[in-house]
Amino acid sequence: MQNVPEEWREEQRAGGGGEVDAKPWEGREALFQINTVNSKQDMDRGKENGETGVKERRKENVEMMNEGGKGRVLMMELTRLVQKTVKESSWWERRGIDITILVLAFLLLPPAFLLLGSSQILVFVLGMVLMGVSHAVISIKGTHLASHGSLSESPAWAEFWAVFFIEVCGSFTARAGVTGHIKMHHAHTNVIGLGDSSTWKIPCLPRSVYLFIAPLAIPIITPLVALGQLKDHSVSQALRTVLMVFLGFYSQHWLLMHVSGFQCPYSSLLCMLLCRAMFSIPYIHVNIFQVRW
Incomplete structure (x- = not known):
């Protein structure tokens, strides 16, 4: 990995370069500039x-x-x-394989909700694992594909899938998510101080907490960061993001209460947190390159 001068980081934070926001259907073009x-x-x-x-x-x-x-x-x-x-490449190679994986992830949701309604501990744990795997595939792979516009050749459908996967499933703003992934992740991969490494910095924490405990709070941190990004959005985009993120949270909470049979709202929220945080540690270790060893 490379270290970069402080002035480069200041330039990025100041928005140097005047680059426009990337759109999901412009993913490949935006990579090469x-x-x-x-x-x-x-x-x-x-x-x-x-x-x-x-x-x-x-x-x-x-x-x-x-x-x-x-x-x-x-x-x-x-x-x-x-x-x-x-x-x-064939359609199957370009889109078919990824779409099949996403469909299988969605098909895991019905049995996961049903298993979470069981009183047997092993069955309940199996339901949580299925829910966690499904959420990880949808929120990580789905948002990645949507940010590149890889799910459809149509710009309208590409934007729809970006909103669905990034905002509804990923609890983040689609505009900032696409721009950050295309302009930061691919432009500054493995460059310390830029790109992904600039998004996960908690120097006050001990390294063990930073690496293995703090990532568990990602399901809570992500929507809070999204709210902070709304100041750069138009009123309509900000309102849409808030509604879509709320829809994603509420729909899962409602299904846990009415399908899985949770009696207490707090237990439902705790289950949501555990399922959404299940793969947050490997996600951070794979995608964030500045780790404090």
Whole structure:
């Protein structure tokens, strides 16, 4: 991992660069931050002119590298490879596998709610495990796919799934979630002080608490952080986020009370917390790269 100067972190916090918010259907394009039109034109010219086009592109690449454009050339080549791989992939490879996993996660919910209504401790624990696994798949994998717009080619449906998975299931704001993932996570992966490592800092805690106890509070921290992000949203977006997050919490609470048969609202809320926090520790360890060893 790399360390970055303090002024870089200050620039990021100040919103330097003037980048616009990423949208879920712009995920792949936002990853590379290059002019893919020029890349496509280069490829078309190479096809039309045969060897001449290839030589011209190579000559242009050499000139760009000599002028300090090595990074841009590499990203253009990476974009070509990604576009080629996506084009050659089947629908099942692009979306089918992930959608199947999400469907299976949703199918785990009915038996989970029913098992949570059992008075037998082992059956009850099994219900909690199923609920925790289902929530982890939906809220982590679902939000990740939705932030990239990978669930649909339609911009309208991509935005719908982003709101559903990130706000209803993930208890976060879709706008900040997509922008943070595309602009921070992929742009600054493994760079200490930027990206994910800038979102999970509690230096006052001992390392064991920081690594293995504090992450259990993520289900509580996430909606609170989302509320803090609403100041940068329009009134309509902020209202939608609040309603969608409330819908996600209330629907699970209602099902626990009326399907699982919980008698006390506090026991239902405790069950929700345990299920939602079940995989928060590995989530933090995998996604947040600045850990205090």
